[in-house]
Amino acid sequence: MPSDLTSGSASNPNERPGGTLGALSVALGATAIGLAPLWIRLSVLGPFSTAAYRLLFASPLFWIWWRLESRRSRIAGLPAVTAINRQERLGLLFAGLMFAGDMALWNWSLHETSVANSTLITNLTPLLVMVAAWLLFGEKVTSRYFAALPIGLAGVCLLVHSPATGAKAHWKGDLLSGAATVFYAGYLLALRGLRQRFTTSFILFHSGWISAIALFVVAWAGGEKLWPATNGGWWIILALAFVSQLCGQGLIAFGFGHVSAALGSLILLIQPVVAAGIAWAWLGEPMTAWQLAGGALVLTAITIAARPQRAEATKHPSPSRSRSSS
Numbered sequence: 546m547p548s549d550l551t552s553g554s555a556s557n558p559n560e561r562p563g564g565t566l567g568a569l570s571v572a573l574g575a576t577a578i579g580l581a582p583l584w585i586r587l588s589v590l591g592p593f594s595t596a597a598y599r600l601l602f603a604s605p606l607f608w609i610w611w612r613l614e615s616r617r618s619r620i621a622g623l624p625a626v627t628a629i630n631r632q633e634r635l636g637l638l639f640a641g642l643m644f645a646g647d648m649a650l651w652n653w654s655l656h657e658t659s660v661a662n663s664t665l666i667t668n669l670t671p672l673l674v675m676v677a678a679w680l681l682f683g684e685k686v687t688s689r690y691f692a693a694l695p696i697g698l699a700g701v702c703l704l705v706h707s708p709a710t711g712a713k714a715h716w717k718g719d720l721l722s723g724a725a726t727v728f729y730a731g732y733l734l735a736l737r738g739l740r741q742r743f744t745t746s747f748i749l750f751h752s753g754w755i756s757a758i759a760l761f762v763v764a765w766a767g768g769e770k771l772w773p774a775t776n777g778g779w780w781i782i783l784a785l786a787f788v789s790q791l792c793g794q795g796l797i798a799f800g801f802g803h804v805s806a807a808l809g810s811l812i813l814l815i816q817p818v819v820a821a822g823i824a825w826a827w828l829g830e831p832m833t834a835w836q837l838a839g840g841a842l843v844l845t846a847i848t849i850a851a852r853p854q855r856a857e858a859t860k861h862p863s864p865s866r867s868r869s870s871s
Contacts, residue, residue: 566800566803567799567800567801567802567803567804568800568803568804568812569800570796570797570799570800570803571796571797571800571801571804571812571813572800572812572815573792573796574792574793574794574795574796574797574798574800575793575797575812575813575814575815575816575819576815576816576819577788577789577792577793577796578789578793578794578797578816579664579815579816579817579818579819579820579823580788580789580819580820580823581785581789581793581820582655582660582663582664582820582823582824583660583823583824583827583828584781584782584784584785584788584789585652585655585785586655586656586660586828587781588778588781588782588785589770589773589774589775589777589778589781590764590769590770590771590773590778590782591764591767591769591770592649592652592653592655592656592769593649593652593653593760593763593764593767593769594760594761594764594769594770594771595652595782595785596645596648596649596652596760597757597760597761597763597764598757598782598785598786599648599782599785599786599789599790600648600753600754600756600757600760600786600790601754601757601761601786602782602783602786602787602790603749603753603786603787603790603791604750604753604754604757606786606787606791607746607749607750607753607791608750610746610749610750610795611744611746611747611749611750614744614746614747633738633739633742633743636735636738636739637739637748637751637752637755638755639731639735640732640735640736640739640748640752640755641751641752641753641754641755641756641759642755642756642759643728643729643731643732643735644728644729644732644752644753644756645755645756645757645759645760645763646725646728646731647725647728647729647732648756648760649760649763650721650722650724650725650728651663651667651721651722651725651729653718653721654667654718654719654721654722654725655718656718657715657717657718657721658715658717658718658719658721658722659715659718659824659830659832659836660820660821660823660824660828660830661704661817661820661821661824661830661832661836661840662704662715662718662719662722662836663718663719663721663722664816664817664820664821665700665701665704665817665821665839665840665843665844666701666704666719666722666723666726666843667722667725667726667729668814668816668817668843668847669697669701669726669843669846669847670726670729670730670733671847671850672690672693672694672697672846672847672850673726673727673730674730674733674734675690675850676690676694677730677734678734678737681734689849689850690850692849693846693847693849693850694846696842696845696846696849697842697843697846697847697850699839699842700838700839700840700841700842700843700844700845700846701719701723701839701843702839703835703836703838703839703842704719704835704836704839704840704843736748745798746798749794797813800812811848814844814847814848817840817843817844818844821840
């Protein structure tokens with residue numbers, strides 16, 4: 546997929562070895578990321594501080610991943626990145642700031658609306674990315690996307706219309722989720738050019754520490770606590786960084802190297818389902834009939850968008866994906 550970290554995956558899951566392992570990796574990665582809302586809700590810190598520590602603690606691990614990939618590339622005789630020009634630095638800075646905005650708004654939204662609403666709304670990002678790529682870069686858009694967009698918007702309308710059972714009005718959180726989707730779309734568009742030159746680990750490390758710094762500034766400006774008062778608070782943040790950020794991203798990045806973009810995007814639909822299930826079981830957030838209907842429409846829209854037309858499947862891998870970077 547040219548528009549995100551999963552670009553370069555095979556057009557047919559059988560064209561590369563390890564298709565079953567790849568699918569399992571994507572499923573496990575999506576499950577790990579689906580746990581993120583639980584950690585965020587349980588965190589003793591505010592939403593911005595929690596997001597900052599998530600990326601800060603994951604950065605050294607992404608650095609190790611990047612150095613190991615660089616070493617393997619040298620052993621294989623592949624060209625290494627020796628210098629970064631000004632345009633590429635600006636691209637990494639823009640990606641980091643966009644991801645910081647996405648993390649800040651999404652974490653905030655989880656405290657203002659239900660986990661199901663927030664997760665499902667932000668998973669519409671692929672549709673927004675495709676429309677933006679069409680308008681800004683003139684990329685070809687298949688009829689499936691035009692069919693999926695109104696279905697997805699109808700699902701969002703149902704989600705926003707229905708207040709969660711026993712919860713306060715959640716329009717603010719739903720609005721924050723929609724704003725997070727815009728920032729995440731900007732992040733994915735920034736990756737378009739970066740992925741042509743840099744590896745996934747390189748981008749995750751460099752954009753990650755930029756995002757962490759930006760989020761700490763926002764947390765400080767917002768008056769949030771910057772230090773957990775208990776050991777339990779640290780364990781929650783470490784779980785968020787290791788399980789949802791490192792393992793989730795790493796497993797998905799590995800899996801997309803062994804399955805098609807379309808299949809991988811469909812498997813990623815596990816993520817909002819896991820998030821909603823966790824919220825129901827641990828946070829006492831059962832989904833109403835309106836939310837179930839809206840969620841079904843959103844997932845249907847993503848499924849339609851993730852299935853490329855047969856004539857174009859091998860030429861234009863679908864850029865659709867679930868919210869795998871949250």
